[in-house]
Amino acid sequence: MAEIKILKTKIDNPEEVMSVCPFDSIEYDGKLIINSGCKMCKICVKTYPDIFEFIKDEVIEIDKSLWKGIAVYVDHNMGDIHPVTYELIGKAKEMAAKISQPVYAVFAGHNIEEKAQQVLKYGVDEVFVYDDPELEHFRIEPYSAALDDFIEKRKPSVFLVGGSTTGRSLAPRVAARRRTGLTADCTVLDIQENTDLDQIRPAFGGNVMAHIQTPNHRPQFATVRYKIFDKPEPVEYPTGKITLASLEKDKLASKIKILESRKKEKVKGIEEAENIIVAGRGVKNENDMSLIYKLAELLNAEVAATRPLIEAGWADANTQIGLSGRTVKPKLIITCGVSGAIQFVAGMKSSTTIIAIDEDENAPILSAAHYGIVGDLYEIIPHLCDIIAQKSEKGEMAYV
């Protein structure tokens, strides 16, 4: 198995060698050892090639030509297709064109046959429809059976799933069944000629991006959040076909019974907002949120927040921006006292105009923004509100 081999166990500079590991996994107790905290990042191998050696696995390569096409899971609720599906179809088509392979969609539910036409409009080559009363509600066993059945039939090279509640439950389940790789919350996807998927996502919970591949397993599973990719235009003359597929009774069986399903009150999600004002840790106490709300009202914007504020209970959890919250792509976003950890930036960086106000000159948000403002939000926002209020009053006067 792959491992980091220690070539010399006795060394003169243990302190120095130990400090090179960002995970504190090198220990020295008379002799050098690597403990189970090792993440195989191989920094030690790079820094001290005379002490550590990376032993690679002998890999028996799979025949990638047996796996063709890019599949997209149709994310829906009772047949209402979630737009993340179309965004993924757009990306799938772009990648499939590069390798001249088909794009599939997999649609499981009940009374959905007609809805499948909608998917075809976006230029999918084949929509697999699993329509059965047992698939009316999302339950993990029959839904994963449907995806697995499709994989068996078409052997896709790539499987893209929206990062919704259901997608994040379904993709890992099927990926595990297939003993294959899954990369969550990708922010960039591309495909190589040999059909290897290039996946980029934030990693290690910090200010780091990771480029990830699944070089010897198929299908390559990836989940992507809503609003990461653009929604494509429908094609003028759809040429794809619908294939009706069915599952055997035992595959539809579930140990889960849905006793009740009540509609949630529809709140306008921040994903749909055109303008957003975000409050971050620079907002010092809950009362000061009124500043943010005032600015939002003047700019006809929705208010969102970062994780610490959500955890403090100052804002609704549905308004959290970032990888553990929502991804947004508004026209205008103004961040107030947000330092801009990568988890946050990944959730808003595709916005058309980003304005960041933060006191800390070195805050990462300032370089992520189109306009980075170094300053105190408590000084700037009241002034800004006054000016905007004045202007809009004058504006109104002009119409009288």
Next chain:
Amino acid sequence: MKITVCIKQVPGTTQVEIDEETGNLIRDGIDSKMNPYDLYALETALKIKEETGAETTAVSMGPPQAEEIIREAYMMGIDNGRLYSDRKFAGSDVLATAYTLAQGIKSVEIPDIIICGKMTTDGDTAQVGPEIAEFLNIPHVTNVLSIVEIKDDSIVVEVDMPETIDVAEVKFPCLITVEKGIFQPRLPSYKLKQKTKDREISVYSLQDYKDKNENHYGLSGSPTQVVRIFPPDPNTDHEILRGNGAEIAETLCSKLEEMKYI
């Protein structure tokens, strides 16, 4: 009834950066803590224990130091702790992590309920739970908002679905992942700390597993590979504005006007 909670030790801060010159990771300090979402999973187990007298176990995969979070679970009232720790588990991705945990759980017995937190703060994937359920061939439900009822052979829960709240009855054995806010996690108790300070934590290595094939664990058992890590692209098309509050507000306002946001 038996309940197992999966917990993880995560970095105390998110200050991981990349050395621009060498491309290496730099992590400040050695601070680590229990993944905050796991506290809700532990609390859920303890609430069920109060109601049914269930036996609770906390399991974790990680380096020997991860014993600290199992001790913390003891201080909250968890009965048993198991740590899956082996250098051969190093470099595990989602699949290998879930497989290691599933094998560890299986090496003793599959409990009635396995509870996981919503996600970890260092991986942010929320995908290990469902993969564990697959490896154990048991049903799973994610995003559980509340426990409605515990029956003899099933649990009834409220699930946060994209458009609906579903009430689902799930037969044992099963795995659930719980939302933050399902219960308010209790604080570790000093009394329990004293009482459990000598309580054993069983440590399992690959030797103790049924499947000892090294290729199923760690880097070898991980289908995904990190090709490279790099700092995120700064926005190259950006302007930095400085000045006093009033000046900045003026400039900003004219920019907003220019771009027709006002």
